[in-house]
Amino acid sequence: MPEATLYPLENYTFGAKDAQPEEDPSVATRLKRLEHDFETQGMRRTVEAVLVVHQHNHPHVLMLQIANAFFKLPGHYLKPGQDEQDGLKEVLNHRIGSTDPNDNVAEQDWVIGECLSTWWRPNFESYMYPYVPAHITSPKEKKMLYFVHMPPNKVLSVPKNMKLLAVPLFELYDNSARYGAQLSAIAHLLSRYDFNYSN
Amino acid sequence: MPEATLYPLENYTFGAKDAQPEEDPSVATRLKRLEHDFETQGMRRTVEAVLVVHQHNHPHVLMLQIANAFFKLPGHYLKPGQDEQDGLKEVLNHRIGSTDPNDNVAEQDWVIGECLSTWWRPNFESYMYPYVPAHITSPKEKKMLYFVHMPPNKVLSVPKNMKLLAVPLFELYDNSARYGAQLSAIAHLLSRYDFNYSN
Ligand SMILES: [Zn+2]
Ligand SMILES: [Zn+2]
Ligand SMILES: [Zn+2]
Ligand SMILES: [Zn+2]
Numbered sequence: 001m002p003e004a005t006l007y008p009l010e011n012y013t014f015g016a017k018d019a020q021p022e023e024d025p026s027v028a029t030r031l032k033r034l035e036h037d038f039e040t041q042g043m044r045r046t047v048e049a050v051l052v053v054h055q056h057n058h059p060h061v062l063m064l065q066i067a068n069a070f071f072k073l074p075g076h077y078l079k080p081g082q083d084e085q086d087g088l089k090e091v092l093n094h095r096i097g098s099t100d101p102n103d104n105v106a107e108q109d110w111v112i113g114e115c116l117s118t119w120w121r122p123n124f125e126s127y128m129y130p131y132v133p134a135h136i137t138s139p140k141e142k143k144m145l146y147f148v149h150m151p152p153n154k155v156l157s158v159p160k161n162m163k164l165l166a167v168p169l170f171e172l173y174d175n176s177a178r179y180g181a182q183l184s185a186i187a188h189l190l191s192r193y194d195f196n197y198s199n
Numbered sequence: 200m201p202e203a204t205l206y207p208l209e210n211y212t213f214g215a216k217d218a219q220p221e222e223d224p225s226v227a228t229r230l231k232r233l234e235h236d237f238e239t240q241g242m243r244r245t246v247e248a249v250l251v252v253h254q255h256n257h258p259h260v261l262m263l264q265i266a267n268a269f270f271k272l273p274g275h276y277l278k279p280g281q282d283e284q285d286g287l288k289e290v291l292n293h294r295i296g297s298t299d300p301n302d303n304v305a306e307q308d309w310v311i312g313e314c315l316s317t318w319w320r321p322n323f324e325s326y327m328y329p330y331v332p333a334h335i336t337s338p339k340e341k342k343m344l345y346f347v348h349m350p351p352n353k354v355l356s357v358p359k360n361m362k363l364l365a366v367p368l369f370e371l372y373d374n375s376a377r378y379g380a381q382l383s384a385i386a387h388l389l390s391r392y393d394f395n396y397s398n
Pocket of ligand 3: 222275
């Protein structure tokens with residue numbers, strides 16, 4: 001089994017920064033823009049980070065909660081041609097990186113680990129699948145979830161319109177009603193790791 | 200993304216062999232035996248194989264169906280001290296290996312790949328979780344699902360009281376009602392692989 005070291009939630013310092021509003025006012029607008037971008041750039045590639053900490057030796061996944069409502073992983077779509085790992089680091093720094101440049105030291109950098117899961121959007125619609133559905137030759141979006149290893153300590157800054165929550169695996173598991181199919185499946189995806197609970 | 204080559208279902212030849220009845224007549228007896236074995240041998244370790252083929256370039260997982268009712272992966276618990284990978288090969292040969300020794304040539308051997316998922320049984324009860332539940336220090340069973348790579352061709356013999364079915368990922372996905380939590384999650388677990396559909 002692959003190993004991964006998790007540090008306690010208390011090791012991380014959380015600050016606030018300017019709000020980062022949603023780019024699209026509605027799901028319909030978002031899908032419209034996806035369609036428009038597809039015409040010029042082809043399939044959208046999105047990267048998201050699974051950041052894991054522990055409390056009482058139980059793994060917790062860091063998630064953003066928007067407007068006290070829905071949950072999402074820190075992530076974003078990539079620019080055409082952008083490298084996935086570089087892109088994900090850039091996204092993480094933008095979304096939850098510290099605003100104080102002195103905090104961004106090499107020993108406390110993100111370490112992008114393995115791809116845990118891939119989701120495919122077959123059409124310009126909301127639903128995605130963890131496989132390319134049969135007879136779909138031109139998916140519209142590919143979303144990749146990466147295990148991103150947290151350094152032992154780090155200062156994080158969270159946009160004012162969001163909360164950063166540490167959600168335990170036992171809360172995610174079998175709870176697609178609350179977290180959706182993609183986030184609740186993270187409990188399965190992490191089950192092959194042998195976690196080392198550090199301080 | 201890790202790559203894996205899948206071969207079409209038609210590449211495999213299926214025969215029949217003697218029935219392999221369940222060792223325990225009921226769930227209650229099975230849990231009783233688990234408890235008894237735990238006293239003398241400690242935590243039970245179980246290994247199961249995720250064998251993947253393709254039809255029309257869509258991945259299908261090989262599953263055994265018992266008595267036209269429930270589905271399970273080929274697998275078994277290990278003997279105390281037995282190596283997981285060796286044990287799984289032995290289990291596979293016993294369960295679905297050809298009965299003709301001439302069929303068992305090295306080029307058509309199983310290749311035990313990565314552990315895809317681990318399930319834990321916290322108590323002498325039916326439910327299992329893809330993590331060790333909080334405050335459980337002595338789980339009763341650890342079940343590991345391995346991706347087992349099929350050779351390009353192979354003769355398989357299926358016990359008479361079972362059927363071997365190739366179940367497509369789109370059938371497993373989001374279908375824990377029919378396949379249970381463990382089998383339906385296989386669609387998520389395989390999503391990080393880049394499949395190469397061979398003939
Ligand atoms: Zn944006
Ligand atoms: Zn506790
Ligand atoms: Zn047995
Ligand atoms: Zn077809």
